[in-house]
Amino acid sequence: MVEFKKAKLKDISLMQEMIKPEIESGVILPRSNDEIATSIRSYILAYEKDELIGYGALKIYSQKLAEIRSLVIKREFRAKGVGSALVKELLKEAKEYEIEAVFALTYRDKFFINLGFEVVDKDELPSQKIWADCIKCKNFPVCNEIAVIYKF
Template identity: 40%
Template sequence: MSVAIRKATMKDAKALHAMIMESTRSAMVLPRPLSKVYGHLRDFFVAEDGSGQIVGCCALSITWDNLAELRSLVVVPEARGADIGRKLVDACLEEATDLGIGTVFVLTNIEGFFAKCGFRETDKGILPQKVWADCINCPQFPDCDEIPMTIETKIDNNGEK
């Protein structure tokens, strides 16, 4: 399946929200209200097939100095296995590099996929901003079973490529 990866636009918000909410049924991602999708629309990339249908999404959310989270990675079931998830992750990592962000993390239950993308399991203790900003309000807190993983971008500690 051929797809184009691009930044999300206003016309995509409701479709993104619907995809995210559908994926919450299988515990692939956490639910996000439509207001949060609109509020973080600039964080999202979308994968669009040749007919203009959105078949995937992923967001890069800046968390702290030199740290961002990859979140809401969703590929519709009929498009899985076509490397779309990897392309979305790569787009987010490229943007992190362009922004001068040295570390990107993900909280996931599909660690095998992210390991193939170069992420490594880490300790949640290195993510205190995430825990207090988002996790504290999550229905799974404090018994979260998601695995924290990180990847270093092509940026050094001084923000240089």
């Protein structure tokens, strides 16, 4: 059974180790330990027994908009409902903050569409997203990710 926990600073090394293959493949942008530490409160971890099997973060941009980011599930736990359950946890947190919409940039739009997200034009996203994160991407400025949004 999967258990969700808020991340703690001591979890950073485990999180970094787990995400290495996704960073190497270019699916997820690298973040330094300091970057993760400054936003540690935004991460939710998924555990099965005592094993970290996934995590994701909810970055809040404004009173109305947040982003699901750094979503990763260990390969052997994919297609088993862990990712969907984790996204639902992140959406639940966004709703508790009374955020109106949550977006994500993804290569797996169908996964998010199945959870109630809709595809939108990237121009609808906050410009600070582009300059803060996207500029670090090897594909910038030709982004091939798909923008999706969930509205409460």
